[in-house]
Amino acid sequence: MATRSRPASAPLTFDLPLSFVAKIETCRRGHGLKSGSDVIRLAIEQYNFEDYKPAQDQHRQMSVRIGVRQRAMLKRYARKKHASVGELLRLALESLPSRAAGKKARR
Numbered sequence: 001m002a003t004r005s006r007p008a009s010a011p012l013t014f015d016l017p018l019s020f021v022a023k024i025e026t027c028r029r030g031h032g033l034k035s036g037s038d039v040i041r042l043a044i045e046q047y048n049f050e051d052y053k054p055a056q057d058q059h060r061q062m063s064v065r066i067g068v069r070q071r072a073m074l075k076r077y078a079r080k081k082h083a084s085v086g087e088l089l090r091l092a093l094e095s096l097p098s099r100a101a102g103k104k105a106r107r
Contacts, residue, residue, distance in 0.1 A: 012040075 016024075027039045066074075078085045 024036045024039045028036060031042065033039055074085050074088055077088055
């Protein structure tokens with residue numbers, strides 16, 4: 001009697017926002033699938049990865065000097081917000097205006 005073997009599989013762990021977890025459940029029900037793994041497998045099968053073009057924002061590592069208080073504050077918020085210090089610095093830099101208010105450009 002021949003034995004039936006299942007295709008080999010391996011676990012894959014990744015992080016998703018909660019909105020994607022909800023979408024997986026919605027897709028599971030909508031496609032009549034048994035599990036979240038089935039949804040992920042279907043998405044992988046159907047997505048055309050050849051057309052994917054990631055944003056290529058080059059990075060450069062920097063070293064700057066900041067005060068002990070600012071460093072402690074950044075680390076505290078990073079823990080509190082479950083973010084990296086780099087992510088918090090990028091947010092702070094993005095919100096910083098290019099010019100100081102009320103200052104004229106140098107010629």
